[in-house]
Amino acid sequence: MTSVKTLEVDILIVGAGPVGLYGAYYCGERSLSCAVVDSLSEVGGQVTAMYPEKQIYDVAGFPAITGRELVRGLAAQASQRDPSYLLDQEAQQLEKLDDGRFRVTTTRTEVVAGAVIVTGGIGTFTPRTLPAGEEFLGRGLAYFVPSSQEYVGRDVLIVGGGDSAIDWALMLEPLASKVTLVHRREQFRAHGASVEKVRQLDVDMITNAQVTELQGDRVLERAVVSVKGEDEPRVVEVDKVVAALGFTANLGPLREWGLELADNRHLVVDTAMRTSLPGVFAAGDITEYDGKVRLISVGFGEVATAVNNAAVYLDPTAHVFPGHTSNEPHDVPVPA
Amino acid sequence: MPYVIASGCIDVNDKSCVEECPVDCIYEGERKSYINPKECIDCGACEPVCPVEAITQDRAVAEGDEPFVEDNRAFFTEVLAGRDEPLGTPGGARKIGDLGTDTQLVLAWEG
Numbered sequence A: 001m002t003s004v005k006t007l008e009v010d011i012l013i014v015g016a017g018p019v020g021l022y023g024a025y026y027c028g029e030r031s032l033s034c035a036v037v038d039s040l041s042e043v044g045g046q047v048t049a050m051y052p053e054k055q056i057y058d059v060a061g062f063p064a065i066t067g068r069e070l071v072r073g074l075a076a077q078a079s080q081r082d083p084s085y086l087l088d089q090e091a092q093q094l095e096k097l098d099d100g101r102f103r104v105t106t107t108r109t110e111v112v113a114g115a116v117i118v119t120g121g122i123g124t125f126t127p128r129t130l131p132a133g134e135e136f137l138g139r140g141l142a143y144f145v146p147s148s149q150e151y152v153g154r155d156v157l158i159v160g161g162g163d164s165a166i167d168w169a170l171m172l173e174p175l176a177s178k179v180t181l182v183h184r185r186e187q188f189r190a191h192g193a194s195v196e197k198v199r200q201l202d203v204d205m206i207t208n209a210q211v212t213e214l215q216g217d218r219v220l221e222r223a224v225v226s227v228k229g230e231d232e233p234r235v236v237e238v239d240k241v242v243a244a245l246g247f248t249a250n251l252g253p254l255r256e257w258g259l260e261l262a263d264n265r266h267l268v269v270d271t272a273m274r275t276s277l278p279g280v281f282a283a284g285d286i287t288e289y290d291g292k293v294r295l296i297s298v299g300f301g302e303v304a305t306a307v308n309n310a311a312v313y314l315d316p317t318a319h320v321f322p323g324h325t326s327n328e329p330h331d332v333p334v335p336a
Numbered sequence B: 001m002p003y004v005i006a007s008g009c010i011d012v013n014d015k016s017c018v019e020e021c022p023v024d025c026i027y028e029g030e031r032k033s034y035i036n037p038k039e040c041i042d043c044g045a046c047e048p049v050c051p052v053e054a055i056t057q058d059r060a061v062a063e064g065d066e067p068f069v070e071d072n073r074a075f076f077t078e079v080l081a082g083r084d085e086p087l088g089t090p091g092g093a094r095k096i097g098d099l100g101t102d103t104q105l106v107l108a109w110e111g
Helices: A018-029 A045-050 A067-081 A131-136 A163-172 A192-200 A252-256 A296-314 B016-020 B067-077
Strands: A005-014 A034-037 A084-086 A091-096 A102-106 A109-118 A124-127 A155-159 A178-182 A203-206 A209-215 A222-227 A234-237 A240-243 A247-250 A266-268 A280-282 B003-005 B026-028 B033-035 B055-057
Touching: A005 A018, A005 A084, A005 A102, A005 A296, A018 A034, A018 A045, A018 A067, A018 A296, A034 A109, A045 A067, A045 A124, A045 A247, A091 A252, A109 A296, A131 A209, A131 A240, A155 A163, A155 A234, A163 A178, A163 A192, A163 A240, A178 A209, A192 A203, A280 A296, B003 B033, B003 B067, B016 B026, B033 B067
Parallel strands: A005 A034, A005 A109, A034 A084, A109 A280, A155 A178, A155 A240, A178 A203
Antiparallel strands: A091 A102, A102 A109, A124 A247, A209 A222, A222 A234, B003 B055, B026 B033
16 A cells, blocks of 8 residues: 655645646746646546547637647646656545644655645546456556556457547557457547558547457456447457546535535636635636636636736735746757 | 527437437436536537437527527526426436426427
């Protein structure tokens, strides 16, 4: 069991989506130490989880940019002052300490912060599970592919019909011994051109099908696939299954933080992005106020407002206006 | 601009859409399912998977289906047949399960 680490920072940002990442950058501009926590193992929030390949046309300054490129740019921008990323951990409890700071406990870390900015979007993302295979989680079944190493030379089954399933099929086909793709429907939701690429490869695509069972002794050995219209299920020899069935999001623990909620899903904020709890701010899709419009560009403005007001909360002698960034030299990282 | 489930769903109630929704805002009634307009995040994941094409954005409902825009909202604000209080914003359909009832409009629908 991993022991819990403790981290002290000026600002804890809850949620590493586009707005959280931009907030981390602004903390750097204000010379405030910052940590960003997210339950997913990658940054990018809704954009990375739901539409990394799609073109986005309404981000200020970019006539068109893919979700993936936007997240890459934001992460590079944020890296200028080296924020701490606490990924793959869900922020669970929030308490106010006697010295006025906040202690936020995640599944693996205890963070003590002077102020908190909640950029939680639509809540914690958890992968949709593959009901037929839960017992093999960690023993052959995975919901993510953090590294392709363990798939080299293996028989892999990918379940899903969206961009993630198709992308992983493309990534693993040259490395794996065999790749089979199983999707519940006839049509794939993924980007047409990518689906075409998969059709050209030696990937066995089984549509109108569902995995009804995973079998094996200590390790995964085979998958039973039921195909619509076929009486007998097919048995596929596999040692790895990747379930790319999308995510569901839920505010979960955030609802218990004692913050004023609207419609049971949004945090009410004022014009300085303050929530009902002094020292806790919010920005992005999770906020609610008269006239709120849930756009990425709106979120960017809100988190800049939140960080600069949090700076004054932490030091009442500070100015809410950060100064013109062009007046200072910046070591600008080039996106990877 | 939430999405809306219209008359095509009545007495089909396939529920493929329920599996796609990332915020679990599609609630099952008896004859059809309903999207909670306050919980819908406009991602559009539900629309392409409906086998009878019953789902559209609220501003794009088919002719004759306009009452379903308000009806999707009414499912959560009305006191439904057999219940004591409106559903409101429950925060997730999975927690509630099959409601086993419908709005007045759908109960009376003969289409």
